Amino acid sequence: xxEMTAEECRFWSRVDVRADNECWLWQGHLINGYxxxxxxHADRIRxxxxxxxxxxGAIPEGKELDHLCRVRNCVNPAHLEPVTNKENVLRGExxxxxxxxKTHCPHGHPYSGDNLYVTPKGYRGCRECRRAAHRxxxxxxxxxxxxxxxx
Numbered sequence: 001x002x003e004m005t006a007e008e009c010r011f012w013s014r015v016d017v018r019a020d021n022e023c024w025l026w027q028g029h030l031i032n033g034y035x036x037x038x039x040x041h042a043d044r045i046r047x048x049x050x051x052x053x054x055x056x057g058a059i060p061e062g063k064e065l066d067h068l069c070r071v072r073n074c075v076n077p078a079h080l081e082p083v084t085n086k087e088n089v090l091r092g093e094x095x096x097x098x099x100x101x102k103t104h105c106p107h108g109h110p111y112s113g114d115n116l117y118v119t120p121k122g123y124r125g126c127r128e129c130r131r132a133a134h135r136x137x138x139x140x141x142x143x144x145x146x147x148x149x150x151x
Contacts (some may be wrong), residue, residue: 011037011050015075021073024051033072051075064088105129 014028026035026047037048055077063082090097105108105126117125
């Protein structure tokens with residue numbers, strides 16, 4: 001095994017690798033929970049990216065690293081997988097991922113088959129609820145006073 005560079009020694013001195021924890025936790029600076037490593041005075045890199053590139057190799061073009069363990073400050077390369085941004089977002093816990101996992105509308109109708117429609121912006125919708133909303137709108141419109149009834 002090759003000798004570690006001074007930079008690698010500085011990096012690994014900030015990693016907590018305990019036998020009782022599968023995650024290798026970054027103990028240095030964090031931004032939004034992700035470790036940040038300063039390679040030089042002005043050159044910063046996410047700590048998990050540095051660990052992956054040092055131990056595994058380059059991250060493929062168009063891919064980003066997904067923390068399979070869901071621990072943002074983990075730098076264990078075995079917990080990191082190169083995926084597309086879309087896959088990384090959909091695997092997460094954000095609003096986009098939560099909505100993508102929904103199989104039914106708030107009224108219990110399925111987001112599938114003939115009941116599913118997709119808006120021009122790409123949002124999923126429920127045809128049954130849309131029809132019900134349209135019927136309710138028509139009832140409200142008919143109930144509005146007309147010029148003839150006012151006169």
